[in-house]
Amino acid sequence: MQTTINPNHKYIESVCSKCPGTHWGKSAKCRIHDMHIGKISSCQQWDDKEAEQWIDDDGQLALTNLEPVLELLHVAQDQLDGYYWMTQQIEKLRSKIQSGLGSNDDVAAGTAQYGIEATLPKARGRNSDPVFREARNNLQAWERLNRRVKRFEDKVKRVDAFAEKNNLSEKEQIVLEGIMDGQKMKDIAKEIGVSRTRAQELKNKVVNDLAWAIYDEEKKKEKALS
Structure with a gap:
């Protein structure tokens, strides 16, 4: 059986692991999408590529820093x-x-x-x-x-x-x-x-x-x- 790699795996690693939706990587289920992160096909954060603009604050994404x-x-x-x-x-x-x-x-x-x-x-x-x-x-x-x-x-x-x-x-x-x-x-x-x-x-x-x-x-x- 061929294994399919989620094309968004780079976002799962860099974003989801530091997102409050997964309780900062402690859960494999996203509370925002209400599903396992491996099954998520799209996310607003990914679409806008906001992950590239976020500021890492002590290992967590400082979401409030995006506003200004x-x-x-x-x-x-x-x-x-x-x-x-x-x-x-x-x-x-x-x-x-x-x-x-x-x-x-x-x-x-x-x-x-x-x-x-x-x-x-x-x-x-x-x-x-x-x-x-x-x-x-x-x-x-x-x-x-x-x-x-x-x-x-x-x-x-x-x-x-x-x-x-x-x-x-x-x-x-x-x-x-x-x-x-x-x-x-x-x-x-x-x-x-x-x-x-x-x-x-x-x-x-x-x-x-x-x-x-x-x-x-x-x-x-x-x-x-x-």
């Missing part, structure tokens, strides 16, 4: 994918701010008259002034738009800094710059002469490196505050 790593990857992905859109939004918001939010002359005059005081509590009766109320609303809207611009600018500057200084290959750099320019992945793949699948793999590498850059940036901020 995955969060950074999501942040990097969102900021890279949203880069082109954010640059467009910054220009639109700046134009809106400079145009005075489309306010009329009376509202603009009211803003100039009341200034920052428009956001402070007033004596009874004064808030009935329609010009004052409009000026206050106008100022609050102006402040909201400025905060939004600042958030977008911080994210854009982060990606810009990464694009200027990184360890990417030439093709990875082209993928990065193409995404920043708003190109579609199929067009980027065609430009560098690879399949869309390969282009996506290159993008994943870019995202991973950007995540590390964000991690280093956050650590520097923490160190500066300590």
Whole structure:
């Protein structure tokens, strides 16, 4: 009788033996799948190849350490994918701010008259002034738009800094710059002469490196505050 080797035996040895599902290797039955580990044909941990990213902590997989790593990857992905859109939004918001939010002359005059005081509590009766109320609303809207611009600018500057200084290959750099320019992945793949699948793999590498850059940036901020 021919013996069949489970193709996932490498994961059984490296992952299951350190997983709480088998009580860290003390049981041959996985509590998560409710079956013998030798009969398990697929596992989310294997499919995602998370075993390669887990951190060994005293012989046990420190699962909680994955959370900040995955969060950074999501942040990097969102900021890279949203880069082109954010640059467009910054220009639109700046134009809106400079145009005075489309306010009329009376509202603009009211803003100039009341200034920052428009956001402070007033004596009874004064808030009935329609010009004052409009000026206050106008100022609050102006402040909201400025905060939004600042958030977008911080994210854009982060990606810009990464694009200027990184360890990417030439093709990875082209993928990065193409995404920043708003190109579609199929067009980027065609430009560098690879399949869309390969282009996506290159993008994943870019995202991973950007995540590390964000991690280093956050650590520097923490160190500066300590």
